[in-house]
Structure formats: C-alpha cells, structure tokens
Amino acid sequence: MAALATTIRVAVIGAGAMGSGIAHVAARAGHVVYLYDMNADAVARGKAGIEKDLRFLVGKGKLAEADCMDTLERVRATSRIEDLADAGLLVEAIVENLEIKQQLFAQLEVMTAPEAILATNTSSLSITAMASTLKRPQRLAGLHFFNPAPRMALVEIVSGLATDPAVATTLYDTAKAWGKVPVRASSTPGFIVNRVARPYYAEALRILAERAATPATLDAILRESCNFPMGPFELMDLIGHDVNYAVTRSVFEAYFGDKRFTPSLIQQELVLAGRLGRKSGQGFYDYREGADRPQPVVEAACEGADEAVACGELGIAVPLLARLEQAGVKLKRTEGPGELRIGNARLALSDGRTATRRAAEEGTPNLVLFDLARDYASTPRLALSRADQCGDGAWNTVVGTLQRAGLAISRLDDVAGLLALRTVCMLANEAADGVAQGIASAHDIDTAMRYGTNYPEGPLAWADRLGPGFVVRVLGHLREHYGEERYRVSPLLQRHAQAGKPLF
Structure with a gap:
C-alpha cells in the first residue's frame, strides 16, 4: 500500500487544538481538508488558529507566503457534517468518551464511501471497542497525534482486533508522507507512549512521598544529569494534573489494578485541591504573578581530596575519572569492585540497594552512592546519597572532590536506586x-x-x-x-x- 494521494480529501471532526492541528498538518501536505465542528464558533477559532500558526512560520522564514495562502485555501471550515461525505480519510478528535465516538463513527460510516478510512485520535480508548459497533470495523484504526500536532513528530498507528492491516499500512505511509515519524502499535491501554512513560512520573512521585528531596531538586537531576527535556514535576504541571492523573488511573484500571500503574496519593490531593498546574496557577510550583520559583538544593562547598583510588572498572561512569584528573585529582588505579576510594570513603554507582543496606552488607560504613547520568563527562549535576553509618567528614570529602570536577551535588535521602537510575530502569x-x-x-x-x-x-x-x-x-x-x-x-x-x- 502507498500513502493516500493528495487528491483524497481529509475530514477532521473536532476543531479544538488537536483537531485544528491535524487539519493544519494534512493541509500543509497538500490535501483539501474539511475542518468540522458542531459549533460554528469553534470552527472559526480552529481555522484562525491554523492561520496564526502558518503566519508564524512565514514570519520565521520557514514558509513562503504563497504556500501559506495555498494551505489556508485547502482548509474548508464547516459545521455541516453532510459536507464530509466525499472524504476518503476521516479523523475524529473529539471528547474522550467511547460511547460518543462510537455514535460518531456509526454516522460517518453510513454517509461515506465503503473504502473510506475512519481514524481516531484517541490517546487511550480501545480501538477494538470503538470499532465493535460498526458494519465495517476493519476500516477503523487509531491515528494518534501528539500535541501540538504541527510540531510533534510522532504518530502512533494503532490497530484493533478487526483493523485491516492494509488500512494500518496506508495510515503509516500517509503519516510518513505528511512529514511525521509513524510507529505501529496494537490496541492496548495507553498504546506505547502513555503506557511506557508512566514510570517517569511514578518513580519521582514515590521519591517525593519518601521526602528524599524537593520537586525542584528532583526535576533538576533528571533534566541536567539525564538530559530529559523537562523534569517530571514541571512536566505534570504543564500537562495538567487532572489529565495526567486521569491517564494514570485509566491505565491502572484497564490493567485490572496492576501495581506498576498505581496512581499517586500526592497527585490525587493536588487534583482534589484544584491545583492542576500551569492552567490553574498552582501545582507542584506556584505560577501566580509574583511567586518565586524554588531552586534545586545543592550541597555547600566542601574541601575535597587531592588524590583518589579507582578500584576496578567503573563501567558507564568511566568518564568521571578523566574529569577528576582534569580537575587536578591524582588517581591511582588498582583492581577492585568498581568504585572510587576518596579519603576513608567509598564512592560507587547505585545498584538499587540503599546505601545503608549496602554499607551494612559489605561492612564499609563510609559509603556514598552516586546516581545515573547520561554522560558523566559533561553532566553539570550529580545526585548522591549516603549511608546512615557514613560520617560527616567522609561525606564532605567526597562532595568536595566531586565539586572540584565542576559538579553541582544534590543530595537525596537514602532511597533505593536513587532517582535517575531507578527511573531509567523502570522505563x-x-x-x-x-x-x-x-x-x-x-x-x-x-x-x-x-x-x-x-x-x-x-x-x-x-x-x-x-x-x-x-x-x-x-x-x-x-x-x-x-x-x-x-x-x-x-x-x-x-x-x-x-x-x-x-x-x-
């Protein structure tokens, strides 16, 4: 199968941010697009939003004025559902309600050609269930864009039990022709992204519940040490806690209470309080006018050691050794379990145990553990934890030595697996x-x-x-x-x- 020809008309049902974004993408690709909504004002706002986005691209020199005008000409705003009858691809982007979507698709199936493809932009509802009431369930598939659709590259092509593989292939090829990065998924709760991403929020929420560090500190660790674009708390504030919490609950319930997807009581409290994040002015952070943004906590400057011993292989943390040497720390290399000896302290990468447990099991009280970083040669921040048995002097020497290498040190209370390591392993x-x-x-x-x-x-x-x-x-x-x-x-x-x- 090949991508839909640009002579095929596309209908987008729902003129909100997502629907108008999908219409924008299809029109830019050369299709005539019907942008439909029952509410005529919503249609007008949707098309105005498309024009605003296109004008922004023109202003940035990324789109020619003529292409802007041609794209706008291809977007046909309508509040008459009958106008969609000759569309070859119909994409719904309406409210996340299974019954309402089923009713819409039943209506569209009757009024369109038998070969027309029906697609849903649902982020979590079952494609199989959505198609179950249709006479031609094989013509329905998921076409899940991410917000904002014109800028986000990914599109999940989701097949239900009845979806014709040829339909899924056509959607895959069409999304690719539209300049997107398509992936295939089967209809399971959360599809790919909304399922696999759950630990990114869940592990940070759990560590916060254990009072190991502040949200600002945890965000900074994942952002700076592992290069995630946003920390989990600022991301949840951006998404909206009502939305993020609802997705977590939906996946949890759909998987019959699988403990991996257990919702957070902390997030539930925020939702109950109406602290939904940016859109309400408060979430984990305060976005109201004049509010101060809390900063990540870092350890005060300490005096480090001039020399250290690298005992064995440090694996992915090997670049840390060169960084210490460049900072003037003299390193001696010996055989050993893969750790650094700094003064009378041991410094090792976490292996999922708490520092306290590991110190007790290995008989070395002055144990400090460090967290995962994507690149130890360049990370500006490193998270550490110390065993309860570790003395202040040993801790301060480790901190000071790492600070000499240009690292901002953020201390976590002694939680198992620290933050970055357990998050990446769970993902x-x-x-x-x-x-x-x-x-x-x-x-x-x-x-x-x-x-x-x-x-x-x-x-x-x-x-x-x-x-x-x-x-x-x-x-x-x-x-x-x-x-x-x-x-x-x-x-x-x-x-x-x-x-x-x-x-x-």
Whole structure:
C-alpha cells in the first residue's frame, strides 16, 4: 500500500487544538481538508488558529507566503457534517468518551464511501471497542497525534482486533508522507507512549512521598544529569494534573489494578485541591504573578581530596575519572569492585540497594552512592546519597572532590536506586514488557519514546548501554526493598540478561 494521494480529501471532526492541528498538518501536505465542528464558533477559532500558526512560520522564514495562502485555501471550515461525505480519510478528535465516538463513527460510516478510512485520535480508548459497533470495523484504526500536532513528530498507528492491516499500512505511509515519524502499535491501554512513560512520573512521585528531596531538586537531576527535556514535576504541571492523573488511573484500571500503574496519593490531593498546574496557577510550583520559583538544593562547598583510588572498572561512569584528573585529582588505579576510594570513603554507582543496606552488607560504613547520568563527562549535576553509618567528614570529602570536577551535588535521602537510575530502569522494564506482549516492536517503542516525549534516548537502547544484567539487578533490589510487584522484572528483560543479548 502507498500513502493516500493528495487528491483524497481529509475530514477532521473536532476543531479544538488537536483537531485544528491535524487539519493544519494534512493541509500543509497538500490535501483539501474539511475542518468540522458542531459549533460554528469553534470552527472559526480552529481555522484562525491554523492561520496564526502558518503566519508564524512565514514570519520565521520557514514558509513562503504563497504556500501559506495555498494551505489556508485547502482548509474548508464547516459545521455541516453532510459536507464530509466525499472524504476518503476521516479523523475524529473529539471528547474522550467511547460511547460518543462510537455514535460518531456509526454516522460517518453510513454517509461515506465503503473504502473510506475512519481514524481516531484517541490517546487511550480501545480501538477494538470503538470499532465493535460498526458494519465495517476493519476500516477503523487509531491515528494518534501528539500535541501540538504541527510540531510533534510522532504518530502512533494503532490497530484493533478487526483493523485491516492494509488500512494500518496506508495510515503509516500517509503519516510518513505528511512529514511525521509513524510507529505501529496494537490496541492496548495507553498504546506505547502513555503506557511506557508512566514510570517517569511514578518513580519521582514515590521519591517525593519518601521526602528524599524537593520537586525542584528532583526535576533538576533528571533534566541536567539525564538530559530529559523537562523534569517530571514541571512536566505534570504543564500537562495538567487532572489529565495526567486521569491517564494514570485509566491505565491502572484497564490493567485490572496492576501495581506498576498505581496512581499517586500526592497527585490525587493536588487534583482534589484544584491545583492542576500551569492552567490553574498552582501545582507542584506556584505560577501566580509574583511567586518565586524554588531552586534545586545543592550541597555547600566542601574541601575535597587531592588524590583518589579507582578500584576496578567503573563501567558507564568511566568518564568521571578523566574529569577528576582534569580537575587536578591524582588517581591511582588498582583492581577492585568498581568504585572510587576518596579519603576513608567509598564512592560507587547505585545498584538499587540503599546505601545503608549496602554499607551494612559489605561492612564499609563510609559509603556514598552516586546516581545515573547520561554522560558523566559533561553532566553539570550529580545526585548522591549516603549511608546512615557514613560520617560527616567522609561525606564532605567526597562532595568536595566531586565539586572540584565542576559538579553541582544534590543530595537525596537514602532511597533505593536513587532517582535517575531507578527511573531509567523502570522505563526500560516497561518498554521490554511492551515488546514481550506484542504492543510494538523494540524499534517502534524506542522511536515512540524519543519522538513522542523527546526522551534523549530510547529506554531499550539505554538499557543496553547499562547492560540488561545490571538493569535486572537494580530492579531485583528495588523489589526486595519495597516487597512489591511494582518492581517485578519483565520476562523478556530477564531472558536477554541471561542470554547476554541486547534488547535493541
């Protein structure tokens, strides 16, 4: 199958931000587009929004004036559903209500040609259920854009049980022709992105519930150490806690109460209080006029050591050694378990155990653990935790030595797996389960997370850099610590770890 020819007319039902954005994309690609809404004022606002976006591109020199005018000419605003009858692709972008969507598609099926493709932009509702009331359920598929549709590259092509593979292929090729990055998914709760992304919020919320650090500090760690575009708390504030909490609850309920998707009581309290984030003026942060933005907490300057001992291989943290040497710290290299000896302290990458437990088990009280960073050679920030047995002098020496290498040190209370490490491992675990359960291929899952959430790296590729065996060990320690199914290891991840094979 090939992409829909530009002679095929496209109808978009729903003229809100998402619907008008999809209409913008299709019209830019050369299709005549019907932008429909029952509310004539909504249609007018939707087309005005398209014109505003196009004019912005013209002003930036990214679109010629003639192309702007041609695109606007192809957008046909209407509040008469009968005008959509000759469309070959009809995309709904209306309220997230299964019954209302089913009623709409039943109406569209009757008035359009048998070969017309029906598509839904739903982010979480079942494609199978949506198509179940149709006479031609094979003609319906998911075409899930991300907001704002003109700028976000990813489109999830979602097949229900009855979806004709040829229809899914046509939508895939069409999305690609429209300049998007399409991925294929099966109709399961959350599809790819809204399912795999749950740990990004959940682990940060749990660490906050354990009072290990402030939201601003946790956001800064994931943003600066791992290059995520936004920290989880500022991202939830942007999305809206009503929306984010509803998606988490929807996925949790759809998976019959799977503990991995348990909603947060902290977020529930924010929703109940009406603190929905940016749109209400308050969330984790205060956006009201004159409010101060809290800053991440960093350790005060300490005196570091002039020399240290690198005992064994540090794995992904090897660049940290060169960074210390460049800062004037003299390094001696010996055999050992993969750690740094600084004064009378041990510094090691977390393995999912708390520092306190690990210090007790290994008989070394002055233990400090450091968190994951995407690139230890360039990260401006590093999170540390200390064992309860660790003395202040040992801690201060470690902090000061790392500060000499230009690192801002943020301390977390002694939580298992710290923040970045457990978050990345849980994202990889969820992604691996998605592959194992046939939701999507490893390639499509990593592509979806890079382009749908702007993650710096796909979670499966990241797990391969860490080593599947190490990820399994971290998750196993988290499960031991909490005693919960939430941290159970994906069978596929376990299998790859045992075989010594990469996931991606």
